[in-house]
Amino acid sequence: MNETIKLPFYAKLTFVLLSIIALLFLLYVGQKIIIPVIMAFIFAIILRPIVMFLKHKLQFPHVIAVMFSVLIFVTLIAGVLTYISLQVTDIVSDFDKIQKNLTIHIQSIQQYIKENFHLTNREQKEYMNDATNDTLERGKEIIGSTLLSFTDTLFTMIIIPIYTFLILLYRTHFMMFLNKLFKPEYHQKLSEILNLIKVAVKSYILGLIFEMIIVTVLTSIGLSIIGVPYAILLGILTGLLNLIPYIGILVAGVLTIIVSLSGSSELSMIFGVLIVNLIVQLIDNNILVPMVVSSKVEINSLVTIIGIIIGGTIAGVSGMFLAIPIIAILKVIFDRIESLKPWGYLMGDDLPKTYEWHKIKLPLYDFDNLTDTTPNNVEIKIEIVKSPENITSE
Known part of the structure; x- marks a missing residue:
């Protein structure tokens, strides 16, 4: 006869904390393996309707349907990256103009500091040189880490489509594994959880893609109106970087201001860029996010911010992007398991x-x-x- 052992609260808390620490440590150590698999899992959920369409409507064999779906996905991503790389080449050719106009603004700032803070140009230059000398040694490390990061990114871009293809190909096999892993009386609950995870992740990612497209279009139109060069490229970059919550839009704004200096050194251009970004963000945060994104994943803002910080600490930009889908998956699981329902409620966002x-x-x-x-x-x-x-x- 099996007896249930009841542990005191402090023992349960200890086990929970140790489990969380162990899980985070495993994610940190194995991020180069785990993160691509999670991203491939999410992409597989998005591509599954295409696979089903090719199989049932066009009567494609399963392998061919999966292959075509992944090829469509890879072609779309490759087309966007190719366009960005070609436009970046043109921006590099205007680097001299950007540097010249940037120097004009730096001199204006130096003159303002000299008049208001009584620091001569020589003293300002000494401060800048001290800061440069402090970071010079770090520069070599940053360059080396950047090259290594580029290599890792290239490897990830190659391996994710392969993982996505295999997950879609062996989807039924994985489902049978889960059915064998749990007792028959839990199969209905398992099916419910998996269906809800699929709906939550797919709805969130599709909503995020729709938001990205709208932000790209609005930013491109706004920058074109005020006469910023490479408006379409900057709009695409703003839309892509907006996928990274809170931080991406700041990086996009800085890049837009720098590139705008290739066309004019007037402050009015910079103010115009700031106004366009502000208007787009007001529309995004007050209309698009509540209507398209937040309605898909009911997670409160505090948990979202903490999850993004933890994801960024563990796996950088990829971790920040995956934070919300992972939290959404955990919330679905917690809401369907009786002992974990309080945690699901804590993560939720009641209207x-x-x-x-x-x-x-x-x-x-x-x-x-x-x-x-x-x-x-x-x-x-x-x-x-x-x-x-x-x-x-x-």
Whole structure:
């Protein structure tokens, strides 16, 4: 007869913390193997509808359907990268103009510092030289690590399509493995979890692609209107970098400002670039993200930011990109396992209730007086009697 051993809370907490530490350590050590597999898994989910279309509508054999799907994906990515590389070659030819205009702005900044902070150009130059000498030794290491990173990136770009092809090819085999791994009474729950993971990841990634396209189009149009050279290229780069939450758009803005110096040294051009980026981000953050992305993955902002930081620490840019899909997968699993439901709730993002304050509807984030049975879509009215401390819910 099997007996269940009940452990005290501190023992359970210790095991949980040790498991998390071990898992993060394995991800950090094996990131060069694990990250490409996860990315290939996500791409396989996206490409599966194409495989199904080729198999059932066009009557392609399974292997040929998978091969065509991966080839379409690789061709699309290669076309975008080829266009970017050709445009970057043109930008390099304008490097002298960029350097000349950048020097003009640097001299203007030096003059401003001289007039307001009473530092001569010579003193400013000495400060710059000291900073340069401090980082000179690091420069060699950065160059070496950059070359190594480029080699790793090239290898990853080759291996991911291969992984994607094999995952799609052996999809049924992997499903049978999972069925054999769990007892028959858990098969229905397993099928439900896998279907929800597929829907969540596919919806999120497709929403992200749609957001990228809209940001690319809006940025390209805005930069073209103000006369920035290479507007389409900069729009594409902004859309791609926007896939990296919070950080990508800052990098895109800096690149756009630098490239804009190839056409003019006027400050009005830089201000125009900033205004275009600001308008696009306002549209993106207030319309596209809530409508297209956030509606697909119900994860609260705190967990998102922490996940992105952890992902970036473990695997750099790839980890930041994969953070939200991985969190979404974990939330689906936690929500379907009884003992893990509290963690799924913690990661989630309930639709905030609203209350009226001076005829203005505001989100209510204080759930102290609410019960678990309160529906998320119920509007709660608040009466303000004398002071904010006297708020009571009807």
